[in-house]
Amino acid sequence: MNDSGENGEKKKSRRPSQERTAQRDPERTRAAILEAATREFAENGMGGARVDAIAERAGTNKRMLYHYFGDKEQLYLRVLEEAYVGIRTAERALHIGDRSPEEGIGELALFTWRYFLQHPEFLSLLGTENLHRARWLRQSVRLKELHSHLIGELSQVLEQGKKQGVFVETADPLHVYLTIASLGYFYLSNQYTLSTIFGRDLIEPTHLNAWESHIVHVTLASIKR
Amino acid sequence: MNDSGENGEKKKSRRPSQERTAQRDPERTRAAILEAATREFAENGMGGARVDAIAERAGTNKRMLYHYFGDKEQLYLRVLEEAYVGIRTAERALHIGDRSPEEGIGELALFTWRYFLQHPEFLSLLGTENLHRARWLRQSVRLKELHSHLIGELSQVLEQGKKQGVFVETADPLHVYLTIASLGYFYLSNQYTLSTIFGRDLIEPTHLNAWESHIVHVTLASIKR
DNA sequence: CCATCAAGTAACTGTTTAGTTACCGGCTTG
DNA sequence: CAAGCCGGTAACTAAACAGTTACTTGATGG
Numbered sequence: 049m050n051d052s053g054e055n056g057e058k059k060k061s062r063r064p065s066q067e068r069t070a071q072r073d074p075e076r077t078r079a080a081i082l083e084a085a086t087r088e089f090a091e092n093g094m095g096g097a098r099v100d101a102i103a104e105r106a107g108t109n110k111r112m113l114y115h116y117f118g119d120k121e122q123l124y125l126r127v128l129e130e131a132y133v134g135i136r137t138a139e140r141a142l143h144i145g146d147r148s149p150e151e152g153i154g155e156l157a158l159f160t161w162r163y164f165l166q167h168p169e170f171l172s173l174l175g176t177e178n179l180h181r182a183r184w185l186r187q188s189v190r191l192k193e194l195h196s197h198l199i200g201e202l203s204q205v206l207e208q209g210k211k212q213g214v215f216v217e218t219a220d221p222l223h224v225y226l227t228i229a230s231l232g233y234f235y236l237s238n239q240y241t242l243s244t245i246f247g248r249d250l251i252e253p254t255h256l257n258a259w260e261s262h263i264v265h266v267t268l269a270s271i272k273r
Numbered sequence: 274m275n276d277s278g279e280n281g282e283k284k285k286s287r288r289p290s291q292e293r294t295a296q297r298d299p300e301r302t303r304a305a306i307l308e309a310a311t312r313e314f315a316e317n318g319m320g321g322a323r324v325d326a327i328a329e330r331a332g333t334n335k336r337m338l339y340h341y342f343g344d345k346e347q348l349y350l351r352v353l354e355e356a357y358v359g360i361r362t363a364e365r366a367l368h369i370g371d372r373s374p375e376e377g378i379g380e381l382a383l384f385t386w387r388y389f390l391q392h393p394e395f396l397s398l399l400g401t402e403n404l405h406r407a408r409w410l411r412q413s414v415r416l417k418e419l420h421s422h423l424i425g426e427l428s429q430v431l432e433q434g435k436k437q438g439v440f441v442e443t444a445d446p447l448h449v450y451l452t453i454a455s456l457g458y459f460y461l462s463n464q465y466t467l468s469t470i471f472g473r474d475l476i477e478p479t480h481l482n483a484w485e486s487h488i489v490h491v492t493l494a495s496i497k498r
Numbered sequence: 499c500c501a502t503c504a505a506g507t508a509a510c511t512g513t514t515t516a517g518t519t520a521c522c523g524g525c526t527t528g
Numbered sequence: 529c530a531a532g533c534c535g536g537t538a539a540c541t542a543a544a545c546a547g548t549t550a551c552t553t554g555a556t557g558g
Binding site for chain 1: 319322357401402403407410411416419420424454455456458459460462463464470473483484487490494495
């Protein structure tokens with residue numbers, strides 16, 4: 049049609065290299081997609097998340113998303129893996145064995161609660177993954193090792209506490225961790241329905257602080273001799 | 274094409290009223306849609322659920338679904354409302370005030386755990402609704418009253434326990450209920466990721482029973498003087 | 499016995515969606 | 529300096545989707 053419309057003006061118009069630094073930056077684009085995907089999957093779940101929305105949030109387009117991550121499912125799995133790496137890495141830095149057993153457990157409970165509070169997207173991703181019965185997580189090859197450290201360290205702290213006579217003999221490391229995680233997860237992830245049906249705004253700082261103390265108290269009460 | 278193939282045999286063939294009872298049954302169709310929708314929404318969430326799939330599961334078609342429930346969102350809200358009515362109704366039948374305070378609380382904890390265990394679709398619906406920040410539940414006009422009874426009854430039991438000196442003065446009814454619900458909800462709704470990352474099948478009867486005892490133990494340990 | 503209305507079917511429609519293709523432009527390297 | 533490769537764009541496609549329309553069937557009351 050408009051073959052002749054090519055137009056003599058040099059279309060180049062070559063921008064005067066102001067800000068030479070890369071419009072072209074693979075690493076940044078990749079990271080932007082991953083972050084945008086984390087938010088989109090966390091807000092809408094696997095079924096509700098839109099590939100177009102992720103591309104737009106990342107300030108790029110679908111072509112790049114498929115280029116770097118394959119397809120929607122693989123991108124979702126990367127998001128989930130990164131989320132787990134995040135919490136397990138931060139957990140390791142705690143070194144709960146450095147204090148008294150009681151303080152160590154209290155520390156872990158506080159840390160877990162605060163991490164959940166500051167990373168709502170992590171809770172949301174867990175919810176989504178469980179809705180699908182861990183369909184994607186099960187395929188992950190990167191995560192088998194990641195979690196054993198936590199249970200190992202927790203186990204040592206409990207043993208020490210038993211030896212010192214401050215913890216009951218029946219205290220089990222997985223149960224202790226599940227107790228801590230349960231109390232934090234449910235309160236935060238279900239805050240919207242709970243606030244609605246009980247007519248109390250659970251995210252208000254006063255209630256938040258009360259629940260934080262409650263978690264530490266319940267956890268220790270359940271294992272102290 | 275086969276206009277002439279109409280075939281002289283009277284098509285009516287009027288079945289001999291064996292089983293006169295309605296192929297036509299509004300109430301049954303309605304109930305079938307509601308049940309099919311409960312399963313579909315529980316399995317796939319709001320974003321992942323398919324209206325066609327619900328119609329097929331109900332053994333009917335989309336026309337009826339839209340006829341009885343308006344649209345997908347209204348159907349979803351009905352499903353959610355019915356789920357809440359289910360648990361709150363069963364809870365009322367417990368009459369936790371009829372026993373000693375300690376037994377009453379233990380009873381409530383056991384009931385809640387077992388109800389969650391037998392109604393995974395309820396947990397799943399809660400998860401979905403919270404992903405969407407209670408967007409639909411908030412619109413419900415039917416549910417304001419429903420939940421106050423639970424807190425009221427629980428409050429009385431706690432007061433009685435305090436008067437008898439078996440519970441600490443700081444025990445709070447909402448906290449007690451949230452504790453019970455947390456421990457049951459998290460264990461069950463997150464069983465898939467937990468079983469995967471910790472390499473232990475949480476749904477196995479042995480572990481299930483251990484966690485049941487754990488919930489009762491933790492709940493009481495947190496409020497006993 | 500026929501007029502009417504509710505229950506039910508199935509095919510259709512416009513839109514949204516995951517995934518693809520054809521193309522652009524600048525940087526690197528032989 | 530040209531060849532080709534890599535980061536990037538935008539328009540396209542086939543399928544899936546929520547919601548609608550045109551139609552059929554059967555029960556009921558005047």
